[in-house]
Amino acid sequence: MPPLAAFRRAVRAAVAAAFAFALGLAAAAPAPARSALPSGDPVGPRVELTPAEPRAGEVAVVEVDCRPRGGLCPEGLSLRWAGQDIALFPHPVRGPAFRAGLLAVPLTAKAEPTALEALWSEAGRPVSRPVAFRIRAGVFAEEALRVDPRHVHPSPQDRERIRREREELERIYAAGAPSPLWRGRFLAPVPGEVSGAFGTRRVFNGELISRHTGVDFRAAAGDPVAAAASGVVRLGKELFYSGNAVVVDHGAGVFTSYSHLSRIEVGVGQRVARGEGIGRVGATGRATGPHLHWGVKVNGVAVDPLALLEATALLARE
Ligand SMILES: [Zn+2]
Structure with missing residues (x-):
């Protein structure tokens, strides 16, 4: 499967899984994104958002955990979401196996499941992985x-x-x-x-x-x-x-x-x-x-x- 088609399929699976989870349907949900990728694919870093479900208008901390790769973050690692290139920097608290960045959710963002894209290069080959999360509605007077x-x-x-x-x-x-x-x-x-x-x-x-x-x-x-x-x-x-x-x-x-x-x-x-x-x-x-x-x-x-x-x-x- 061409990489783009594989990525799109993985995004759909990740979004569907996040949505099903939010509805309490996790047991009936399709397999999570990781298993939607061909087996033998390189191990990616773990990516976490805090808050896990940011509201419209909020900024979320993105933490990249490279311990699944022996503590070494992959070459050229970058994160993208909704046109944002999220600058990654050495994590100021968690040590050398971690990177951190900030993701901004626009005021006008819809409350819905979405996914950011993690990209890096593996032996000269570009790799991308979706990271599913959900946006909650903002409350505005x-x-x-x-x-x-x-x-x-x-x-x-x-x-x-x-x-x-x-x-x-x-x-x-x-x-x-x-x-x-x-x-x-x-x-x-x-x-x-x-x-x-x-x-x-x-x-x-x-x-x-x-x-x-x-x-x-x-x-x-x-x-x-x-x-x-x-x-x-x-x-x-x-x-x-x-x-x-x-x-x-x-x-x-x-x-x-x-x-x-x-x-x-x-x-x-x-x-x-x-x-x-x-x-x-x-x-x-x-x-x-x-x-x-x-x-x-x-x-x-x-x-x-x-x-x-x-x-x-x-x-x-x-
Ligand atoms: Zn003002």
Whole structure:
């Protein structure tokens, strides 16, 4: 059987098995993916997700266990899911036989069985294996907000500016450092409580509906804002919606952004340490009052920053 057909067949079997398992039909389910592959195939690494069934908008830790291969991870090992190339790095806690990475589930992902693809090369021959998992539905509230009409009906000039800024951000998010620049867990950038959850459906001035792609923290104008982890500043400027904003690249596909600042205190290219001040809380851009909007991108996908706090805690000894 050609490798692609074998892979497709294995994906179908893995997805069917995961679905049957979720329905409590494991006994009647088709054979698991591993036995759907030709016998004599090389032993693959074990791949595990935490949470095992991530919700839409969450980030999951992917752990690769190479002990079934004598502790040696295969050459050129990579993981792909839904267009994401998941950067793998030495596992910070579990030792040299393990690799770790982060998988981002988009806010709009459907609750359904799916499979990521593990790829590597075996004696010069490409090998791929599906790893089945299931996505759970996210739970999102709706809220109504009143803002400056300019931020609901942007002028043609503002729309052009919004387009340019979106392109600039996309370029930044596509060109991060390949390996982690952080150590230990990420920390919330301000001490206040969360006043606006990730993923909320927002109705601005009774008409514009958008999704809230970060979390809001209660904070007073002028309060210091700290980098959530070490990294390199990739953007520090005023944007139409975000106001004064800072974007930090943490490597391995992870970026954090800090919006509506009254003041930016770092420059592009500057290295920052976890807890180091990057600016001050404000209400610039599309904001109803002073607060910190904290955003996280993983592999180009906006995810719940609170889920990143949990994921990175799992990959830290602290
Ligand atoms: Zn916000």
